[in-house]
Amino acid sequence: MIITKTPLRISLFGGGTDFPNFYQEEEGCVLSTAIDKFIYVIIKERYDHKIRVGYSDTELVDHLDALKHELVRECLRKTGIHQRIEIATMADIPSAGSGLGSSSTVTVGLLQAMYAYLNMPQNHEALARQACEVEIDILGKPIGVQDQYIAAYGGQRFMHFSAAGVSVKSIDIQAENWATLNQNLMLFYTNITRRAETILDEQNKNIGQRIDHLRTLAQFAKEACTLLQQGNLHEIGALLHESWRVKRELASRISNEYLDALYQTARKAGALGGKIAGAGGGGYLLLYCPSAQQPQVRQALHSLSELPFNLERNGTRIIFEQR
Structure with missing residues (x-):
């Protein structure tokens, strides 16, 4: 076995x-x-x-x-x-x-x-x-x-x-920065299950029309890597927000009014940035939120189930x- x-x-x-x-x-x-x-x-x-x-x-x-x-x-x-x-x-x-x-x-x-x-x-x-x-x-x-x-x-x-x-x-991330990143990332289930292939199929077909968006997303990944290595973790939250604004334009069903409202609620409560995990359209909402603001975010998203996790x-x- x-x-x-x-x-x-x-x-x-x-x-x-x-x-x-x-x-x-x-x-x-x-x-x-x-x-x-x-x-x-x-x-x-x-x-x-x-x-x-x-x-x-x-x-x-x-x-x-x-x-x-x-x-x-x-x-x-x-x-x-x-x-x-x-x-x-x-x-x-x-x-x-x-x-x-x-x-x-x-x-x-x-x-x-x-x-x-x-x-x-x-x-x-x-x-x-x-x-x-x-x-x-x-x-x-x-x-x-x-x-x-x-x-x-x-x-x-x-x-x-x-x-x-x-x-x-x-x-290469210092131990204290790994711990901080681990502490500041949160996952909430949106109560929507979706088929990623439906969204990804549209996204794949849109590549030719979204080249500049994709180039920007690749550059964000490079910048985020540098920020992590330098220990500038709170800038990760802001960069996640900018990245999500670009990512949601890749296909029509990556986000919707309900998901947008959840994300804005989390931001108003103290999250610095976030995204819908994976292909989008449902599943888990990922947030970057300093620990001091996390109680307010949990209260604001009380209708959702949080998934505790570690890196x-x-x-x-x-x-x-x-x-």
């Missing part, structure tokens, strides 16, 4: 510049961080030749092609496992439609577990790259490539995307292995 543990993430800056249609011609830059909310994958050999998959549904099939769970199906196909296998996935929070990168987190965790099962360990880069192949090249999802890399590597990362490839760098240094890893 193998168990893997893979983190969800919050994308702070540069989302949208990690689309291949953009970075094949331009420069994509993303600043993202893993958080201590995880998706677990359990994998073990079966006593018969069937494939059993447990998630929100349960599947028991004789042949790989009969699996409805497309991520499991294509990860099994990619790793060459076609029978005698049992897989289960579990999450710390209801993560589908959350904007916290759950689809890519599942994919990375599945690949990590399957390769461990086969005694063929892969490094972080290989896991992220193959997760992109599964989601984008094989399944044709209209998504970017940042989520796969942050799920694999963990920590707080500056990612650069270009036609030459992907580079992932750890950001996470580790990427995907094996937490149990018994043969």
Whole structure:
């Protein structure tokens, strides 16, 4: 039996510049961080030749092609496992439609577990790259490539995307600044679950008309990286606000009147900046708010559920292995 543990993430800056249609011609830059909310994958050999998959549904099939769970199906196909296998996935929070990168987190965790099962360990880069192949090249999802890399590597990362490839760098942040950033970030559930693919598909189609917006978002990611390294954390809040003003113009459903009202309420209560996590349209509202103002923000957003979390240094890893 193998168990893997893979983190969800919050994308702070540069989302949208990690689309291949953009970075094949331009420069994509993303600043993202893993958080201590995880998706677990359990994998073990079966006593018969069937494939059993447990998630929100349960599947028991004789042949790989009969699996409805497309991520499991294509990860099994990619790793060459076609029978005698049992897989289960579990999450710390209801993560589908959350904007916290759950689809890519599942994919990375599945690949990590399957390769461990086969005694063929892969490094972080290989896991992220193959997760992109599964989601984008094989399944044709209209998504970017940042989520796969942050799920694999963990920590707080500056990612650069270009036609030459992907580079992932750890950001050198002093311990006290890491602690302050950790304390000042807040997540609130907007009570809206959305399909990211619908928003991302429109965003992908709009790239040609939004080149200047995307260039600005990539530049914000660079500036944010510098601010973190210098310890100018409160400027991160203001930059998040400016970034959100640009990001919401990438597609029509990234925000709406309800989400705009929530964000403005949080700003009036003391949040310096924020955004709707992930593709937008619902899921979680991310805020940067100094600790002194957080009680007022919680009161102003009392109708929403807050998700307490910490920044996470580790990427995907094996937490149990018994043969």
